[in-house]
Amino acid sequence: RAIIIRNGEVIPMSSEFTPETERQRLQYLAYMQPHLLGNEFTHLEFPRRVQRKEVGKRMLYRDFNMTGWAYKTIEEDDLKFPLIYGEGKKARVMATIGVTRGLGDHDLKVHDSNIYIKPFLSSSPEVRVYDLLQYEHGPDDVLILATDGLWDVLLNEEVAEAVTNFLPNCDPDDPHRYTLAAQDLVMRARGVLKDRGWRISNDRLGSGDDISVYVIPLIHGNKQ
Numbered sequence: 001r002a003i004i005i006r007n008g009e010v011i012p013m014s015s016e017f018t019p020e021t022e023r024q025r026l027q028y029l030a031y032m033q034p035h036l037l038g039n040e041f042t043h044l045e046f047p048r049r050v051q052r053k054e055v056g057k058r059m060l061y062r063d064f065n066m067t068g069w070a071y072k073t074i075e076e077d078d079l080k081f082p083l084i085y086g087e088g089k090k091a092r093v094m095a096t097i098g099v100t101r102g103l104g105d106h107d108l109k110v111h112d113s114n115i116y117i118k119p120f121l122s123s124s125p126e127v128r129v130y131d132l133l134q135y136e137h138g139p140d141d142v143l144i145l146a147t148d149g150l151w152d153v154l155l156n157e158e159v160a161e162a163v164t165n166f167l168p169n170c171d172p173d174d175p176h177r178y179t180l181a182a183q184d185l186v187m188r189a190r191g192v193l194k195d196r197g198w199r200i201s202n203d204r205l206g207s208g209d210d211i212s213v214y215v216i217p218l219i220h221g222n223k224q
Contacts, residue, residue: 002145003156010160017101019084019091027064030083038115042080050078132221140167141218149211150189182213
């Protein structure tokens with residue numbers, strides 16, 4: 001995820017691509033090319049896994065063309081495993097992979113099957129353009145680029161507050177002030193080791209994922 005902090009304001013510069021956020025694209029592909037599901041998965045989404053005893057009963061569902069839910073009568077085909085399974089960080093495509101865009105993974109298959117997952121993974125990136133020349137940036141205006149190890153435990157606003165409080169306490173001529181700010185964010189996300197594991201502010205669980213952070217100054221764009 002990337003955010004820009006300008007005059008203390010948070011400007012989101014990316015959005016996550018997950019099985020949940022790209023549900024409609026994945027379901028539409030499965031609808032148009034059902035052979036990709038290998039007769040083991042259904043492209044329809046239900047609030048929970050459908051059980052055999054519920055065949056013939058009505059349950060909420062949604063398709064690729066729906067943002068809300070409707071009722072349908074459960075059929076045998078609805079007993080298949082859902083294309084998108086789980087919620088939040090645990091959401092998976094075909095119960096296997098938790099991302100929907102990336103490079104590689106051409107040979108990735110569903111466990112113990114010949115169903116390829118690659119057709120559902122897009123290599124198309126999202127590109128957003130920020131015109132540096134449109135604004136006059138100060139020394140504390142930065143672009144923060146970090147892996148989900150940071151964003152899993154800290155909100156955009158928490159990250160922005162930490163950086164805007166940290167940078168003014170650094171020597172403005174220190175070329176390492178932005179690296180130090182990035183290190184501060186890593187430590188905030190990892191937390192402190194206590195009796196019940198790694199903890200961050202408000203005794204929340206610290207990040208157990210890898211954490212990589214860049215804090216990039218925007219002030220040099222003024223000189224272009």
